[in-house]
Amino acid sequence: MPRVRREPHDSADLLTTLVRNHEKMAELECFKGKIVTTKLEKPLKRQIDIKGQPYIVTITPEGMKLTQKGKRKGHELAWADLASGQAALAVALNASLEEAST
Numbered sequence: 001m002p003r004v005r006r007e008p009h010d011s012a013d014l015l016t017t018l019v020r021n022h023e024k025m026a027e028l029e030c031f032k033g034k035i036v037t038t039k040l041e042k043p044l045k046r047q048i049d050i051k052g053q054p055y056i057v058t059i060t061p062e063g064m065k066l067t068q069k070g071k072r073k074g075h076e077l078a079w080a081d082l083a084s085g086q087a088a089l090a091v092a093l094n095a096s097l098e099e100a101s102t
Contacts, residue, residue, distance in 0.1 A: 044059045047069065054069040063081075067074030081087045 040059065040061050042060075046057050046059075048055050048057055056067050056069055056074075058065045058067070063076060063078040065074050065076045077087055081090070
């Protein structure tokens, strides 16, 4: 059942509503100018399309995985490797190996 918003009926209800809204605005005001993030504690999956093919991106606290939809194996990248530059080195190495084999 959809939630029905109740309108204030008298001045006391109106005053209570205004006070609550002011308190909410004050809470939001303290975060103004700050970036508030949520800690990643469990896997987060999203579907994306790459060249017309559906893929699943799974982001975990340890890293990320890109898998073609319906498949089990995919490409994994650990956050530690990305932060240390190892991921960029691996990409460059794979690109040079592909270039040499063609």
